Amino acid sequence: MFWKGLFAGTVGTEAPAGVAEHEVLITEWTTPKGERLPIYFSTTREIDVYALEALCDAVGWAKRPLRKVRKALACSFLVGSLWLEKQPQRRLIGFARATSDHAFNATIWDVVIHPEFQGKGLGKALMRQMIRELRQQEISNITLFADPHVVSFYEELGFHADPEGIKGMFWYPS
Amino acid sequence: MFWKGLFAGTVGTEAPAGVAEHEVLITEWTTPKGERLPIYFSTTREIDVYALEALCDAVGWAKRPLRKVRKALACSFLVGSLWLEKQPQRRLIGFARATSDHAFNATIWDVVIHPEFQGKGLGKALMRQMIRELRQQEISNITLFADPHVVSFYEELGFHADPEGIKGMFWYPS
Known part of the structure; x- marks a missing residue:
């Protein structure tokens, strides 16, 4: 059980209801009202495509056909997500996925953190979990395509342009 | 039936024994002895991993564990291959594969033409077939990672760095 915070204090020894044992506690988040809520990383939780597209919309990405989004999720090798837990609810606040040949190569796509939660290291924590999962699957070549303004973000995580x-x-097309 | 040569004359109206209808005649190849043999592109022929690794070895690529090569083939979205037909035999002379989320993105890996067959446009023909197949599957974002000496090769095919x-x-790893 990955039961310690990765860059924050732990929140106890018991996982909240609905949190699977293999899920990773990333940090505690303090709300504007002073509540402290855990944020978890998961590779197994089902992603509601409406919630995902709302998250992508919040950072200004173009809308995509939900049929294709569903297919892309089903056919990605790894789907990582960040969740703010407020029992009995949870909110999708971060996302990334990777395509792969399941053997040598992986390519990470669609890395997104909700604007409310940016600037606190959650993007890096999400990416570190993605890298850890891919390495555990013996993927040696982890790649991505970075927009110019996030090249330094990925460099800090060990990516080289x-x-x-x-x-x-x-x-x-020509 | 894609039954005309793409940059060479046709070889008749009947496919040789063992050539599937959907396979694409790329060209006729004239051997040193003056024999004219067809070269086909296929996305469905089974790839012998020993033949594939021999092909990769011929261009100087590092050896890979066959177990992982088999898994990578099975888990690639598209596996394209070029075959020199000399009934009843066929020889694997070119190869490329793509990973994908089956919806938006594809990444092409392991593009190789046997040295004996290089310099005659077969690499471009192979890549054009790969692009055509990916476009037919509604993949809009076709990507790859190119070594410096092949960037201009891919630019001629419509790729932009x-x-x-x-x-x-x-x-x-740090």
Whole structure:
């Protein structure tokens, strides 16, 4: 049981109801009203596509057909999510997923933290969990495509841009 | 039936024995002895991992555990291969595969043409078939990571390096 906080104090020795044993306590979050609520990382919780698209909408991403979002979730190798727990409810506040060949390579897509929860290290904590999970699955080549303004964020996590001159490339119809 | 050559003459109206209808005739190849043999692209032929690793070895790639190669093939979204047909035999002379979320993104890996068959446009023909297949599956974002010496090869196929400043990044253990 990953029962200690990763960059904050622990919240006790018992998981709240509905939290699975393998889920990771990331931190305690203090609300504007002074409540302290745990935030968990999970790779197994079902993602409501409406909640996910609301999260993506909150950071200004373009809307996507829900049929395709469902398929992408089902066919991703790893789906990681961050949840603010306020029993009996939980709120999806962060998300990332990875495609993979299940053997050598993984590519991480759609990394998002809700704006209310940004700037407190949750993005890094989410990514560290993604990397840990992929490494546990013996994936040696973890890759992603980073927008210019988040390159330094990923560098702090151990990602290198264009190592040995390798270029990320995208195809466009001519 | 894709029954015409893509950058060469056709070889008739009947597929050779063992060639499936959906397979694509890429070109005719003239051997040193003057024999003309068809080269086919397939997405469905079973790949012998020993033949694949021999192909990768021929271009100097590092050896990989066959167990992981088998898993990577099974878990790739698209596996494309080029075959030189000399009835009743066929020889694997080119290969590429793609990981994907089956919805939005695909990443192409392990693009290889046997050295004997390089420099004649087969790499481009293979990649065009890969792109065509991914587009038919409604994959809008086709990506790859290119070594410096093949960036211009992929540019000629419609790939752009670092579009809008997006950087390809690889994770390294610290």
